[in-house]
Amino acid sequence: MSAQAQMRALLDQLMGTARDGDETRQRVKFTDDRVCKSHLLDCCPHDILAGTRMDLGECSKIHDLALRADYEIASKERDLFFELDAVDHLESFIADCDRRTELAKKRLAETQEEISAEVAAKAEKVHELNEEIGKLLAKAEQLGAEGNVSEAQKVLQEVEKVRSRKREAEEEYRNSMPASSFQQQKLRVCEVCSAYLGLHDNDRRLADHFGGKLHLGFIQIREKLEQLKKTVSDKQEKRNQERLKRREEREREERMKRRSRSRERRRRRSRSSSRERRRSRSRSRDRRRRHHSRSRSKGHRRSSRDRSREKSSKHKSSRDRSSRDRSRDRDRKEKSSSERRQESMNGRSDSRRSEEREAGEI
Numbered sequence: 001m002s003a004q005a006q007m008r009a010l011l012d013q014l015m016g017t018a019r020d021g022d023e024t025r026q027r028v029k030f031t032d033d034r035v036c037k038s039h040l041l042d043c044c045p046h047d048i049l050a051g052t053r054m055d056l057g058e059c060s061k062i063h064d065l066a067l068r069a070d071y072e073i074a075s076k077e078r079d080l081f082f083e084l085d086a087v088d089h090l091e092s093f094i095a096d097c098d099r100r101t102e103l104a105k106k107r108l109a110e111t112q113e114e115i116s117a118e119v120a121a122k123a124e125k126v127h128e129l130n131e132e133i134g135k136l137l138a139k140a141e142q143l144g145a146e147g148n149v150s151e152a153q154k155v156l157q158e159v160e161k162v163r164s165r166k167r168e169a170e171e172e173y174r175n176s177m178p179a180s181s182f183q184q185q186k187l188r189v190c191e192v193c194s195a196y197l198g199l200h201d202n203d204r205r206l207a208d209h210f211g212g213k214l215h216l217g218f219i220q221i222r223e224k225l226e227q228l229k230k231t232v233s234d235k236q237e238k239r240n241q242e243r244l245k246r247r248e249e250r251e252r253e254e255r256m257k258r259r260s261r262s263r264e265r266r267r268r269r270s271r272s273s274s275r276e277r278r279r280s281r282s283r284s285r286d287r288r289r290r291h292h293s294r295s296r297s298k299g300h301r302r303s304s305r306d307r308s309r310e311k312s313s314k315h316k317s318s319r320d321r322s323s324r325d326r327s328r329d330r331d332r333k334e335k336s337s338s339e340r341r342q343e344s345m346n347g348r349s350d351s352r353r354s355e356e357r358e359a360g361e362i
Contacts, residue, residue: 028062028064028067029067029070030067030068030070030071030074031080032062034061034062035061035062035064035067036059036061036062036063037082037085037086037089038085038086038089038090039059039061039062039063039064039068040067040068040071040082040086041082041083041086041224041228042068043086043090043220043221043224043225043228044059044063044089045089045090045093045217045221046058046059046063047059047063048217048220048221049213049214049217049218051213052212052213052214052217053214054193054214079235081232081235083228083231083232083235084232086228087225087228087229087232090221090224090225090228091225093221094221094222094225097193097194097218098194100194101189101190101191101194104189104194104196105189108187108188108189122169122172123199125169126166126169126170126199127188127197127199129162129165129166129169130166130197130199130201130206131197131206131210132162133159133162133163133166133203133206133207134203134206134207134209134210134211135210136155136156136158136159136162137159137203137206137207137210137211138207138210138211138216139155140152140155140156140159141207141211142211143155159203163203187199190209190215192215192218192219192222193214193215193217193218195209195214195215197209
Protein backbone atom coordinates (compact mmCIF):
# COMPACT_ATOMS: atom_id res chain seq x y z
CA MET A 1 0.00 0.00 0.00
CA SER A 2 1.36 3.37 -0.99
CA ALA A 3 1.77 6.25 1.43
CA GLN A 4 -1.14 8.09 -0.15
CA ALA A 5 -3.41 5.06 0.25
CA GLN A 6 -2.31 4.71 3.87
CA MET A 7 -3.13 8.35 4.56
CA ARG A 8 -6.54 7.93 2.88
CA ALA A 9 -7.28 4.87 4.97
CA LEU A 10 -6.22 6.69 8.13
CA LEU A 11 -8.53 9.61 7.32
CA ASP A 12 -11.39 7.22 6.58
CA GLN A 13 -10.80 5.47 9.90
CA LEU A 14 -10.80 8.77 11.78
CA MET A 15 -13.55 10.76 10.03
CA GLY A 16 -15.82 8.23 8.32
CA THR A 17 -17.38 8.17 4.87
CA ALA A 18 -18.44 11.82 4.83
CA ARG A 19 -14.96 13.27 5.28
CA ASP A 20 -14.74 14.78 1.77
CA GLY A 21 -18.36 14.77 0.54
CA ASP A 22 -17.92 11.67 -1.61
CA GLU A 23 -21.55 10.70 -2.24
CA THR A 24 -20.67 7.48 -4.08
CA ARG A 25 -19.19 6.02 -0.90
CA GLN A 26 -22.21 6.99 1.13
CA ARG A 27 -24.49 4.78 -0.91
CA VAL A 28 -23.52 1.80 1.27
CA LYS A 29 -24.27 2.34 4.95
CA PHE A 30 -22.64 0.44 7.76
CA THR A 31 -26.07 -1.03 8.59
CA ASP A 32 -26.23 -2.73 5.19
CA ASP A 33 -26.23 -6.55 5.22
CA ARG A 34 -23.40 -6.54 2.70
CA VAL A 35 -21.06 -4.94 5.27
CA CYS A 36 -19.03 -7.31 7.45
CA LYS A 37 -20.10 -6.75 11.07
CA SER A 38 -16.96 -8.52 12.34
CA HIS A 39 -14.86 -5.99 10.44
CA LEU A 40 -16.78 -3.14 12.08
CA LEU A 41 -15.84 -4.64 15.46
CA ASP A 42 -12.20 -5.25 14.34
CA CYS A 43 -12.35 -9.02 14.76
CA CYS A 44 -12.79 -10.46 11.26
CA PRO A 45 -10.57 -13.57 10.80
CA HIS A 46 -9.85 -12.53 7.19
CA ASP A 47 -8.07 -9.42 8.52
CA ILE A 48 -6.41 -11.02 11.55
CA LEU A 49 -4.98 -14.07 9.75
CA ALA A 50 -3.94 -12.23 6.60
CA GLY A 51 -0.38 -13.13 5.56
CA THR A 52 -0.22 -16.38 7.56
CA ARG A 53 -0.26 -19.98 6.29
CA MET A 54 -4.00 -20.00 7.08
CA ASP A 55 -4.72 -16.85 5.08
CA LEU A 56 -8.45 -16.92 4.26
CA GLY A 57 -8.23 -14.43 1.42
CA GLU A 58 -10.64 -11.56 0.97
CA CYS A 59 -13.89 -11.55 2.90
CA SER A 60 -17.08 -12.00 0.89
CA LYS A 61 -18.53 -8.89 2.55
CA ILE A 62 -17.50 -5.24 2.40
CA HIS A 63 -14.54 -4.10 4.50
CA ASP A 64 -14.15 -0.34 4.80
CA LEU A 65 -12.43 1.59 7.56
CA ALA A 66 -14.68 4.58 6.96
CA LEU A 67 -17.75 2.44 7.65
CA ARG A 68 -16.09 1.26 10.85
CA ALA A 69 -15.62 4.90 11.87
CA ASP A 70 -19.30 5.58 11.11
CA TYR A 71 -20.27 2.60 13.25
CA GLU A 72 -18.10 3.75 16.17
CA ILE A 73 -19.72 7.19 16.04
CA ALA A 74 -23.25 5.77 15.85
CA SER A 75 -22.64 3.15 18.57
CA LYS A 76 -21.98 5.93 21.09
CA GLU A 77 -25.55 7.15 20.70
CA ARG A 78 -27.44 3.82 20.66
CA ASP A 79 -26.89 0.07 20.79
CA LEU A 80 -26.92 -1.58 17.37
CA PHE A 81 -26.29 -5.15 18.63
CA PHE A 82 -23.86 -5.99 15.81
CA GLU A 83 -22.07 -8.13 18.39
CA LEU A 84 -24.60 -10.90 17.77
CA ASP A 85 -23.58 -11.18 14.10
CA ALA A 86 -19.90 -11.08 15.02
CA VAL A 87 -20.37 -13.80 17.66
CA ASP A 88 -22.08 -16.06 15.12
CA HIS A 89 -19.28 -15.47 12.61
CA LEU A 90 -16.46 -16.16 15.08
CA GLU A 91 -18.18 -19.17 16.62
CA SER A 92 -18.51 -20.82 13.21
CA PHE A 93 -14.83 -20.06 12.46
CA ILE A 94 -13.60 -21.43 15.82
CA ALA A 95 -15.79 -24.51 15.41
CA ASP A 96 -14.10 -25.22 12.06
CA CYS A 97 -10.67 -24.75 13.66
CA ASP A 98 -11.53 -27.12 16.53
CA ARG A 99 -12.80 -29.66 14.01
CA ARG A 100 -9.49 -29.50 12.13
CA THR A 101 -7.63 -29.93 15.42
CA GLU A 102 -9.56 -33.10 16.23
CA LEU A 103 -8.91 -34.50 12.75
CA ALA A 104 -5.18 -33.78 13.10
CA LYS A 105 -5.14 -35.57 16.46
CA LYS A 106 -6.80 -38.61 14.92
CA ARG A 107 -4.26 -38.70 12.08
CA LEU A 108 -1.38 -38.51 14.54
CA ALA A 109 -2.90 -41.31 16.59
CA GLU A 110 -3.12 -43.46 13.44
CA THR A 111 0.40 -42.75 12.12
CA GLN A 112 2.51 -42.68 15.31
CA GLU A 113 3.48 -45.73 17.30
CA GLU A 114 1.39 -46.77 20.26
CA ILE A 115 2.99 -45.96 23.59
CA SER A 116 1.98 -46.73 27.14
CA ALA A 117 -0.04 -44.35 29.26
CA GLU A 118 2.98 -43.61 31.51
CA VAL A 119 5.20 -42.71 28.54
CA ALA A 120 2.39 -40.64 27.01
CA ALA A 121 2.02 -38.67 30.27
CA LYS A 122 5.78 -37.96 30.32
CA ALA A 123 5.70 -36.84 26.68
CA GLU A 124 2.70 -34.60 27.44
CA LYS A 125 4.68 -33.01 30.27
CA VAL A 126 7.55 -32.24 27.89
CA HIS A 127 5.09 -30.70 25.41
CA GLU A 128 3.59 -28.51 28.14
CA LEU A 129 7.04 -27.26 29.17
CA ASN A 130 7.87 -26.54 25.53
CA GLU A 131 4.66 -24.52 25.22
CA GLU A 132 5.47 -22.56 28.37
CA ILE A 133 9.00 -21.81 27.12
CA GLY A 134 7.66 -20.63 23.78
CA LYS A 135 5.11 -18.30 25.39
CA LEU A 136 7.71 -16.82 27.74
CA LEU A 137 10.18 -16.22 24.90
CA ALA A 138 7.46 -14.55 22.82
CA LYS A 139 6.58 -12.35 25.79
CA ALA A 140 10.23 -11.43 26.33
CA GLU A 141 10.63 -10.44 22.66
CA GLN A 142 7.50 -8.29 22.87
CA LEU A 143 8.73 -6.55 26.01
CA GLY A 144 12.14 -5.97 24.40
CA ALA A 145 10.48 -4.47 21.31
CA GLU A 146 8.51 -2.13 23.57
CA GLY A 147 11.75 -1.04 25.32
CA ASN A 148 10.94 -2.66 28.66
CA VAL A 149 14.32 -4.33 29.07
CA SER A 150 14.15 -5.04 32.82
CA GLU A 151 10.88 -6.93 32.50
CA ALA A 152 12.24 -8.83 29.50
CA GLN A 153 15.25 -9.95 31.56
CA LYS A 154 12.97 -11.19 34.34
CA VAL A 155 11.02 -13.22 31.81
CA LEU A 156 14.25 -14.70 30.44
CA GLN A 157 15.22 -15.78 33.96
CA GLU A 158 11.89 -17.59 34.21
CA VAL A 159 12.68 -19.20 30.84
CA GLU A 160 15.91 -20.62 32.25
CA LYS A 161 14.04 -22.16 35.16
CA VAL A 162 11.52 -23.76 32.82
CA ARG A 163 14.35 -25.05 30.61
CA SER A 164 15.90 -26.84 33.57
CA ARG A 165 12.54 -28.45 34.33
CA LYS A 166 12.23 -29.41 30.66
CA ARG A 167 15.66 -31.12 30.69
CA GLU A 168 14.57 -33.17 33.69
CA ALA A 169 11.28 -34.13 31.99
CA GLU A 170 13.13 -35.11 28.77
CA GLU A 171 15.54 -37.26 30.81
CA GLU A 172 12.63 -39.09 32.41
CA TYR A 173 10.98 -39.55 29.01
CA ARG A 174 14.26 -40.81 27.44
CA ASN A 175 14.77 -43.36 30.23
CA SER A 176 11.24 -44.70 29.82
CA MET A 177 11.67 -45.51 26.08
CA PRO A 178 14.18 -47.44 23.96
CA ALA A 179 16.78 -45.42 22.08
CA SER A 180 15.38 -46.24 18.65
CA SER A 181 11.92 -45.00 19.57
CA PHE A 182 13.21 -41.90 21.34
CA GLN A 183 14.90 -40.62 18.19
CA GLN A 184 11.57 -40.55 16.34
CA GLN A 185 9.87 -37.20 16.24
CA LYS A 186 6.80 -37.10 18.48
CA LEU A 187 4.32 -34.54 17.24
CA ARG A 188 1.55 -32.76 19.01
CA VAL A 189 -1.31 -30.59 17.75
CA CYS A 190 -1.55 -27.04 19.12
CA GLU A 191 -4.93 -26.59 20.82
CA VAL A 192 -5.09 -22.94 19.78
CA CYS A 193 -4.20 -22.88 16.09
CA SER A 194 -4.14 -26.62 15.20
CA ALA A 195 -0.46 -26.42 14.11
CA TYR A 196 1.93 -29.37 14.64
CA LEU A 197 4.53 -29.09 17.42
CA GLY A 198 7.50 -31.46 17.84
CA LEU A 199 8.67 -32.90 21.10
CA HIS A 200 12.31 -32.08 20.22
CA ASP A 201 11.69 -28.58 18.82
CA ASN A 202 14.28 -26.05 19.90
CA ASP A 203 13.50 -22.83 21.69
CA ARG A 204 13.72 -20.74 18.53
CA ARG A 205 11.11 -22.87 16.81
CA LEU A 206 8.84 -22.69 19.86
CA ALA A 207 9.29 -18.92 20.17
CA ASP A 208 8.51 -18.46 16.50
CA HIS A 209 5.38 -20.51 16.84
CA PHE A 210 3.96 -19.03 20.05
CA GLY A 211 5.01 -15.51 19.10
CA GLY A 212 3.98 -15.88 15.50
CA LYS A 213 1.11 -14.09 13.81
CA LEU A 214 -0.91 -17.28 13.32
CA HIS A 215 -0.90 -18.38 16.95
CA LEU A 216 -1.40 -14.83 18.30
CA GLY A 217 -4.16 -14.25 15.74
CA PHE A 218 -6.06 -17.29 16.95
CA ILE A 219 -5.56 -16.16 20.54
CA GLN A 220 -6.91 -12.72 19.60
CA ILE A 221 -9.93 -14.29 17.86
CA ARG A 222 -10.72 -16.54 20.82
CA GLU A 223 -10.31 -13.71 23.34
CA LYS A 224 -12.44 -11.42 21.18
CA LEU A 225 -15.11 -14.11 21.00
CA GLU A 226 -15.21 -14.44 24.78
CA GLN A 227 -15.29 -10.65 25.14
CA LEU A 228 -18.17 -10.36 22.66
CA LYS A 229 -20.09 -13.13 24.43
CA LYS A 230 -19.70 -11.28 27.72
CA THR A 231 -20.75 -7.99 26.06
CA VAL A 232 -23.79 -9.64 24.49
CA SER A 233 -24.82 -11.25 27.78
CA ASP A 234 -24.40 -7.92 29.61
CA LYS A 235 -26.42 -6.07 26.98
CA GLN A 236 -29.12 -8.75 26.99
CA GLU A 237 -29.28 -8.60 30.77
CA LYS A 238 -29.46 -4.82 30.65
CA ARG A 239 -32.11 -5.00 27.95
CA ASN A 240 -34.09 -7.54 29.98
CA GLN A 241 -33.85 -5.29 33.02
CA GLU A 242 -35.06 -2.34 30.95
CA ARG A 243 -37.91 -4.44 29.59
CA LEU A 244 -38.75 -5.58 33.10
CA LYS A 245 -38.62 -1.99 34.30
CA ARG A 246 -40.84 -0.83 31.43
CA ARG A 247 -43.22 -3.71 32.15
CA GLU A 248 -43.34 -2.76 35.82
CA GLU A 249 -43.97 0.86 34.84
CA ARG A 250 -46.75 -0.24 32.48
CA GLU A 251 -48.23 -2.45 35.18
CA ARG A 252 -47.98 0.44 37.65
CA GLU A 253 -49.68 2.73 35.15
CA GLU A 254 -52.34 0.08 34.52
CA ARG A 255 -52.90 -0.25 38.25
CA MET A 256 -53.18 3.51 38.58
CA LYS A 257 -55.60 3.60 35.65
CA ARG A 258 -57.64 0.76 37.16
CA ARG A 259 -57.69 2.54 40.49
CA SER A 260 -58.71 5.81 38.85
CA ARG A 261 -61.38 3.97 36.86
CA SER A 262 -62.63 2.24 40.03
CA ARG A 263 -62.67 5.59 41.83
CA GLU A 264 -64.52 7.13 38.93
CA ARG A 265 -66.99 4.25 38.94
CA ARG A 266 -67.47 4.66 42.70
CA ARG A 267 -67.99 8.36 42.21
CA ARG A 268 -70.48 7.71 39.46
CA ARG A 269 -72.21 5.14 41.62
CA SER A 270 -72.28 7.52 44.57
CA ARG A 271 -73.56 10.29 42.31
CA SER A 272 -76.19 8.02 40.82
CA SER A 273 -77.15 6.70 44.27
CA SER A 274 -77.38 10.24 45.65
CA ARG A 275 -79.33 11.23 42.55
CA GLU A 276 -81.60 8.25 43.08
CA ARG A 277 -81.98 9.16 46.75
CA ARG A 278 -82.87 12.70 45.80
CA ARG A 279 -85.25 11.41 43.22
CA SER A 280 -86.79 8.98 45.69
CA ARG A 281 -87.05 11.75 48.26
CA SER A 282 -88.67 14.03 45.72
CA ARG A 283 -90.97 11.19 44.70
CA SER A 284 -91.86 10.51 48.34
CA ARG A 285 -92.47 14.22 48.88
CA ASP A 286 -94.60 14.31 45.76
CA ARG A 287 -96.47 11.24 46.93
CA ARG A 288 -96.98 12.78 50.36
CA ARG A 289 -98.12 16.01 48.77
CA ARG A 290 -100.45 14.16 46.43
CA HIS A 291 -101.66 12.03 49.30
CA HIS A 292 -102.17 15.10 51.44
CA SER A 293 -103.95 16.91 48.63
CA ARG A 294 -106.02 13.83 47.97
CA SER A 295 -106.82 13.48 51.67
CA ARG A 296 -107.74 17.17 51.80
CA SER A 297 -109.91 16.86 48.71
CA LYS A 298 -111.44 13.71 50.12
CA GLY A 299 -112.07 15.47 53.44
CA HIS A 300 -113.53 18.43 51.62
CA ARG A 301 -115.73 16.16 49.54
CA ARG A 302 -116.64 14.21 52.65
CA SER A 303 -117.50 17.39 54.54
CA SER A 304 -119.49 18.70 51.56
CA ARG A 305 -121.25 15.37 51.36
CA ASP A 306 -121.88 15.52 55.09
CA ARG A 307 -123.16 19.06 54.76
CA SER A 308 -125.33 18.07 51.83
CA ARG A 309 -126.50 15.08 53.80
CA GLU A 310 -127.24 17.29 56.79
CA LYS A 311 -129.04 19.74 54.53
CA SER A 312 -130.96 16.94 52.88
CA SER A 313 -131.71 15.40 56.27
CA LYS A 314 -132.80 18.78 57.57
CA HIS A 315 -134.86 19.40 54.49
CA LYS A 316 -136.28 15.94 54.74
CA SER A 317 -137.03 16.39 58.42
CA SER A 318 -138.66 19.73 57.67
CA ARG A 319 -140.63 18.09 54.90
CA ASP A 320 -141.58 15.33 57.26
CA ARG A 321 -142.61 17.86 59.84
CA SER A 322 -144.60 19.84 57.33
CA SER A 323 -146.20 16.66 56.04
CA ARG A 324 -146.95 15.62 59.59
CA ASP A 325 -148.38 19.04 60.33
CA ARG A 326 -150.47 18.87 57.19
CA SER A 327 -151.62 15.41 58.10
CA ARG A 328 -152.46 16.61 61.57
CA ASP A 329 -154.36 19.57 60.11
CA ARG A 330 -156.19 17.23 57.80
CA ASP A 331 -156.97 14.95 60.70
CA ARG A 332 -158.19 17.86 62.73
CA LYS A 333 -160.25 19.14 59.86
CA GLU A 334 -161.66 15.74 59.19
CA LYS A 335 -162.31 15.27 62.86
CA SER A 336 -163.94 18.65 63.16
CA SER A 337 -165.93 18.02 60.04
CA SER A 338 -166.94 14.58 61.34
CA GLU A 339 -167.79 16.15 64.68
CA ARG A 340 -169.81 18.79 62.94
CA ARG A 341 -171.53 16.17 60.89
CA GLN A 342 -172.09 14.15 63.99
CA GLU A 343 -173.39 17.20 65.78
CA SER A 344 -175.54 18.06 62.87
CA MET A 345 -176.81 14.52 62.74
CA ASN A 346 -177.31 14.54 66.48
CA GLY A 347 -179.13 17.87 66.19
CA ARG A 348 -181.22 16.50 63.43
CA SER A 349 -182.00 13.38 65.42
CA ASP A 350 -182.83 15.53 68.46
CA SER A 351 -185.02 17.79 66.43
CA ARG A 352 -186.67 14.74 64.87
CA ARG A 353 -187.24 13.27 68.29
CA SER A 354 -188.58 16.50 69.59
CA GLU A 355 -190.85 16.77 66.65
CA GLU A 356 -191.98 13.22 67.13
CA ARG A 357 -192.52 13.96 70.82
CA GLU A 358 -194.43 16.99 69.98
CA ALA A 359 -196.38 15.06 67.44
CA GLY A 360 -197.06 12.35 69.99
CA GLU A 361 -198.23 14.87 72.39
CA ILE A 362 -200.43 16.29 69.94
